[in-house]
Structures are given as C-alpha cells and as structure tokens.
Amino acid sequence: MHPFFKSLLITCHAAALCLSAARAEQPNFIIILSDDQGYNDLGCFGSPNIKTPNIDQMAKEGRKFTSFYVPSPVCSPSRAGLLTGCYPKRIGMEKHVLFPKDNKGLHPEEVTIADMLKARGYATACIGKWHVGHRKPFLPTNQGFDSYYGIPYSNDMVHPDNKGKYRGSQDKLWLNQDEMVKLWNTPLMQDEEIIELPVNQRTITRRYTDKAIEFITANKEKPFFLYLPHSMPHIPLFVPEDAYDPDPKNAYKAVIEHIDAEVGRVVDTVKQLGLSENTYIIYTSDNGPWLWFKNHGGKADPLREGKGTTYEGGQRVPCVMWAPGRIPAGTETDAIASTIDLLPTLAQLTGSPAKTRGEIDGTDISPLLLGTEKSVRDEFLFYTSNGKLEGLRQGDWKLLMKKGKAELFNLAKDIGEQQNQAKEMPEKVSHLLNRMRKLDEQINHQIRPQGKIAG
Known part of the structure; x- marks a missing residue:
C-alpha cells in the first residue's frame, strides 16, 4: 500500500475510534414524567399509604429535589416548558391546555431537548402523552424525536372534537374498567398515524414501558434520549387486572403503585444492560394533583392547594434524579430547580451548545445533580x-x-x-x-x- 494511503487509512481509523469513544462517553437520558402526581404521592416524599419501592430505591441511589417546580400548573404549557427550557409565555404556549379540535401547538422551529441531542448523534424517542399539539407539524416526529408511540393529548379527551365525553362518576368508572374504557374515544398513535381507537387504557402504562424497554435495548450501543411521559394518574384512572384494587377509595393508590412497578422495569433494564453508570434517569410530574377528584386525585401535603393554582401544591412537584457514580447516592437538595432547567443542564452534560430558537429561561443545574448544595437558580416566576x-x-x-x-x-x-x-x-x-x-x-x-x- 502506498505510504500516503496507508497514512490516510490510519488517520481515518484513529478518527473513527475517537468518534466511537466520544459517543461511548456521552451519557444516556431518560425523563419519566407522570401526569397530575402530587408532591406527597411517593413514599420517599412522605406518602403514608402509597408504596413506591422502586422510585424510593432511585432516591436511595440518587438525589431528591424538594424545591422542584414546573412552569405552569396545567399540562400543555408545563410540557412545552420542559421540552424547550422556556417559560411557556416566551414560546406562545401559556394559554391553558390544547384540545382535540385545536389547530395549534409548539412551533416546529422551537429547539427541543430532542432536537439538541439528536444533533449530537443521539437516538431519540417519545413514548407516552404528548399534549403540545396533535396535528402533524407539532407531533414528536417533527420536534426532534425519531419515533413516537402514545396518546397525543390527555386521556380524558376524545377524538376528533372532544364531544360526547363521559361525565359520570369516577367511582363507577373504576368499578367497571373493562366496559368504561370503551367510553373514551381516545387515540393511540404510532409516529403520525392513529393505530388504536379507542386505546385500551387499562394496559397503556405497561405498553409504554414495553416500548421504552425495546427502545433502550435497541440503542444500548449508542447514546439515547427517552422521553417517557405517562398518561396516568390523570383521570380517568385505569390499571391492568393484576394491579387492580376493586375498592374505588384505593384507585389513585393502585395507579401510582402500578407506575412505580413499571418504573422499576425501566431501571432494571438499564442495570441489566450495563448502562447504569452512563445513564441519567429523572422522575417527576407535570403539575400538582387534581384535588377536585378526591380519591381519584393525589395529595400535595404539606403544600397548599394543587393543580391549576400557583400555590406550591400546583407547581412544586416530586423529583428524583438517578445516575450511579455521577449523582451522589442518598442525598437531597432544597435548592430551587425546575423542568425548564433540564435543557441547558443536559446541554452541559453532553457538551452540546444550548442553541435554541431564541432566549431561554432555564439555567444549568448540573452542579446540583452532581452534589453541590449551592443554589444555581435563585428566582422563579409563577x-x-x-x-x-x-x-x-x-x-x-x-x-x-x-x-x-x-x-x-x-x-x-x-x-x-x-x-x-x-x-x-x-x-x-x-x-x-x-x-x-x-x-x-x-x-x-x-x-x-x-x-x-x-x-
């Protein structure tokens, strides 16, 4: 072989090895977002009756954030803020939730966490509730995600115009799960197509997890970002038969404990694939509990009020972050932090430029993840x-x-x-x-x- 071509081959091979090593060092990220879960609705956050051993174990192996906020007390604005690092007002998404008849959503030119990480070579997937626009231009596949599987808006909304919604007793619904699930004409989507109408909500939490495990396993050799926003415990509440408690008073408890079990499956998969030392898992909620629904809603104790309000119970949510060897185990911080801080934080952890469509409101809180008690953020708007x-x-x-x-x-x-x-x-x-x-x-x-x- 001519010396020039041999030298070129060696240089290219070395470059490929460096690229491969760089990719191997890039951490994976999994954001698990529950819907309407209260500050008090985890064992590690003081729940007296809800058993969440898997998330509690994450807290023992990671860090609790006890002053963690979302940028809105309702879901569409809150989710838009998480994805973009912005207060919803900055990106025109502050005006309450989106409905099936709406022809609007998060602007496709906004830069999401998925857009940012995809540009770094990450595999990206959204599995779960989207709710920042269900028309094609606003779906996850046009917002930086390689694939999407989930319900495009809240699980109490019906296709195509939200008319004919069930408005009866939530207790009655819980007692007749198999029949009542048919009353909600809620769609399940794969990428940009409806694949099930109505979706069987009894199995949806588990199916989200199945898809999440498939994605993690398929991408174990490359960096990945998984956004896993569960549809539960937003009403109507559903669980599979093996997680069912026939007493309506225990409906909410059963749903949270089922979510916890499914979170455990995700964490176990990460451990079994040998990815735990290179994976961040963040568990939190999109806003506070829907107190109006009593035993079908959660609790925010000791905080005041819940979903829909700017009191602490509406916007301070439980948060656990886990990354063995990176985040100090068994620690907690009361420093102010928010979901809008996740984009710049993940940018810092991956060496990515936090370039977005314009100004953002989030701050890099990676020092808080890695153990400092110093507050990175001192102010938060409501x-x-x-x-x-x-x-x-x-x-x-x-x-x-x-x-x-x-x-x-x-x-x-x-x-x-x-x-x-x-x-x-x-x-x-x-x-x-x-x-x-x-x-x-x-x-x-x-x-x-x-x-x-x-x-």
Whole structure:
C-alpha cells in the first residue's frame, strides 16, 4: 500500500475510534414524567399509604429535589416548558391546555431537548402523552424525536372534537374498567398515524414501558434520549387486572403503585444492560394533583392547594434524579430547580451548545445533580394556567398577587403558605413585585409565536 494511503487509512481509523469513544462517553437520558402526581404521592416524599419501592430505591441511589417546580400548573404549557427550557409565555404556549379540535401547538422551529441531542448523534424517542399539539407539524416526529408511540393529548379527551365525553362518576368508572374504557374515544398513535381507537387504557402504562424497554435495548450501543411521559394518574384512572384494587377509595393508590412497578422495569433494564453508570434517569410530574377528584386525585401535603393554582401544591412537584457514580447516592437538595432547567443542564452534560430558537429561561443545574448544595437558580416566576403573571419566588420568599392583593410567604418557615406577611413587610412586597414585573417585561419583549395551521 502506498505510504500516503496507508497514512490516510490510519488517520481515518484513529478518527473513527475517537468518534466511537466520544459517543461511548456521552451519557444516556431518560425523563419519566407522570401526569397530575402530587408532591406527597411517593413514599420517599412522605406518602403514608402509597408504596413506591422502586422510585424510593432511585432516591436511595440518587438525589431528591424538594424545591422542584414546573412552569405552569396545567399540562400543555408545563410540557412545552420542559421540552424547550422556556417559560411557556416566551414560546406562545401559556394559554391553558390544547384540545382535540385545536389547530395549534409548539412551533416546529422551537429547539427541543430532542432536537439538541439528536444533533449530537443521539437516538431519540417519545413514548407516552404528548399534549403540545396533535396535528402533524407539532407531533414528536417533527420536534426532534425519531419515533413516537402514545396518546397525543390527555386521556380524558376524545377524538376528533372532544364531544360526547363521559361525565359520570369516577367511582363507577373504576368499578367497571373493562366496559368504561370503551367510553373514551381516545387515540393511540404510532409516529403520525392513529393505530388504536379507542386505546385500551387499562394496559397503556405497561405498553409504554414495553416500548421504552425495546427502545433502550435497541440503542444500548449508542447514546439515547427517552422521553417517557405517562398518561396516568390523570383521570380517568385505569390499571391492568393484576394491579387492580376493586375498592374505588384505593384507585389513585393502585395507579401510582402500578407506575412505580413499571418504573422499576425501566431501571432494571438499564442495570441489566450495563448502562447504569452512563445513564441519567429523572422522575417527576407535570403539575400538582387534581384535588377536585378526591380519591381519584393525589395529595400535595404539606403544600397548599394543587393543580391549576400557583400555590406550591400546583407547581412544586416530586423529583428524583438517578445516575450511579455521577449523582451522589442518598442525598437531597432544597435548592430551587425546575423542568425548564433540564435543557441547558443536559446541554452541559453532553457538551452540546444550548442553541435554541431564541432566549431561554432555564439555567444549568448540573452542579446540583452532581452534589453541590449551592443554589444555581435563585428566582422563579409563577404564571396562572392561562398565562397571567401571578408571582415570584426569590430565595425563601414567595410573593403572589391574587386579585390585586398581595400574599407573601417565607417558604423556609411556612411551606404550607398559611402565614401571609404582606402587611408586616411592605418593602419586601414592593421589591418582589417590581422584580417579577421586570422579569416578565423582558419575556414580553422576546415572545415567540405559537405554531398554527389553517383549518
């Protein structure tokens, strides 16, 4: 062989080895997102009756985040924020949830976590509830994901226009699972096609997990990103027969314990494939519990209120992060963090440029993952379910403006938001009010349009 070509071959081979080594060092990421799960609805977060041994074990082997927030108290805006690292208002997604008749969604030009990681050579998959636009331009396959399998919106919504929804007793539904599942004309999609209508919701949590395990196994030799947003425990509640408890009072408990078992299957797969030292698993919820539904909804104790509110119970959610050898085991942090911080954090962990369509609101919290107790984020804005600015947390202090009246709480001493100190501390109220308006005004100048199609 001519020396030149031999040298070229050696150089190419060395480059290929370097690329292969670099890819091998890139960590995998799995984000597991439950729907409407309360702060108190895990054993490791204090639930007195819900048994979650698998997620509790993740906490023992990883880190609990006890001041972890979502950017909206309802699901569509919250999910859009997680995917893009932005407050929903910045990307035009703040106006409550999307419905089957809507012709709008997350703009395809927004850069999602999946877009960012796919550009780094990651295999990407979304398996579960999407709910940031079910029309073709807004589906996961047009938002950075190689594949999609799941329900495109909430599991209480029906195809094609949400008409004829079941509005009866949730207890009655629970007692007649096999029959009642037929009342929800909710679709299951594969990529961009409906493959099951109505979807059998009794088996959907397990089927999501089956697909997740298939994806992890198929991509064990390359870096991957799996976004696994479960449809449960959003009502209506369903479980397979082997997880069923006939007492409606235990409906919510049964669903969470079933999710926990399925999370255990995912973690076991990662361990069995020898991927645990190179995989981050993040478990959290999209917003607080739907208290209105009582035994079909969760609890946010000791927090105040739940889903749909800007009180802590609406937006502070349980979070566990797991990565043996990377995240210190058996630790917890009360530093402020949020789902909008995940995109810049994953960018830092992969050496990716956090380049997006425009400005983002997230901050790199990788030091918190890796063990520091120093708060990376000191402020967090609170917007209502319709996108109205309502509050700011700064350090231990939280200000809410409810119908023009100030509510001021010291969360370090009053996590349940019961002692309004606004009258005693007018200067603190004025400071926080001016600061939250300033931050919001910055976003107002940089709002990007929501995606829309004619029809």
